[in-house]
Amino acid sequence: MSDDRDWRPVGRVEDWPAEGARVIELGARRIGVYRHQGRWYALKDICPHAGVGLARGPVQDRQVMCVGHGWRFDLETGDLTEGPKGRNFTVAAYPVRERDGVVEVGL
Numbered sequence: 001m002s003d004d005r006d007w008r009p010v011g012r013v014e015d016w017p018a019e020g021a022r023v024i025e026l027g028a029r030r031i032g033v034y035r036h037q038g039r040w041y042a043l044k045d046i047c048p049h050a051g052v053g054l055a056r057g058p059v060q061d062r063q064v065m066c067v068g069h070g071w072r073f074d075l076e077t078g079d080l081t082e083g084p085k086g087r088n089f090t091v092a093a094y095p096v097r098e099r100d101g102v103v104e105v106g107l
């Protein structure tokens with residue numbers, strides 16, 4: 001199957017805790033790469049509310065909570081799951097894969 005994404009290596013699997021996030025930079029992009037319940041996720045690391053780094057927040061049930069004001073975002077889609085009603089705040093989500101012990105983010 002062809003894949004025209006631009007996959008960028010961002011570290012080795014062992015660089016991450018079993019549960020947790022690291023912030024990486026790819027060009028001008030600042031991205032939080034999360035390891036959660038055996039899966040990988042990546043979200044732009046800027047809260048759309050007031051710019052706080054999302055990866056600083058706790059992760060639970062595949063959602064990260066912003067430490068700024070408590071909004072929550074789905075790690076898979078970047079959708080706002082808890083926050084102001086009727087507002088469509090979404091953060092960019094990126095695919096992540098693991099290859100030969102290397103974590104890669106697709107742009």
Ligand code: FES
Nearest residue numbers: 047050066068069
């Ligand atoms: S800065 Fe993230 S909820 Fe306010």
